[in-house]
Amino acid sequence: MPELPEVETTRRGIEPYVTGQTIRAVTIRNRSLRWPVADDFERRATGGRIDSVGRRAKYLLFNTAAGSAILHLGMSGSVSIVPPDTPPTVHDHVDIELASGDVLRFRDPRRFGSLHWAGDALEHRLLKDLGPEPLGDAFDGDHLWRLSRGRRIAVKPFIMTASVVVGVGNIYASEALFLAGIHPKRQAGRVSRSRYDRLADTIREVLRRAIAAGGTTLRDFYGFNGQAGYFQQQLDVYGREDEPCHRCGAPVRNVVLGQRATYYCGRCQT
């Protein structure tokens, strides 16, 4: 399941193959993604030169002078670079053929992903109201503390809210809260300023480490070249129900919080 580290791993993987390439053709085999792909996507994208491959939150941005393709991998999406004339398989929904002959291929079995075109990607409705990048300068403990005052929502769903901070998905939310020693059910408005400083640090730390490890492969995430990430080997709590806490040895607990599996140590996290 792509979270920010998986998307960033993908971005870095495809960047050398895509940057500077002109889009020769676009083939969309299935437009029924999370939102239907616009009818004019092919026309607007074809012929443009991809000057850079960017990322905002978990959206990949293929930037041309005329605008950007905005690709979200959803839960099960992946992109790969394949040689010319590689036959598509059942869930290969979009091909972007480059001047080099390589094809940028989007596969998404569950079709929770999406593909848009925008003249200015950052002004697109899906992007314009997003919170700061967790690895950027605008994100710190003070930001979390200010936004959380008076909020009764549990801290875990709070840090997973896109208008608060982007890119903190279910796995890394549990991990960051463990490292910060904060109970996931604690009300966001009742976490102290100093603990938010610590939490901002652990969010950055866990995301950086996961990017360095090539992402987390839990079920069906693989990088652009089919390579598995290996951050799952470093997970402290996620998916470790009843196994001993790495810090104190107490069994890791699993509860559902806001419809999401949540893992934590009942002794270390308060």
Add this chain to the structure above:
DNA sequence: AAATATACCTGACTGC
């Protein structure tokens, strides 16, 4: 306004 529920989808897994 904030909190919570819903919708989208299919592969992987479970239990019979």
Add this chain to the structure above:
DNA sequence: TGCAGTCAGGTATATT
């Protein structure tokens, strides 16, 4: 072996 049922989860949107 097969089948029905359950679960997973990102996130915009609808509902409370």
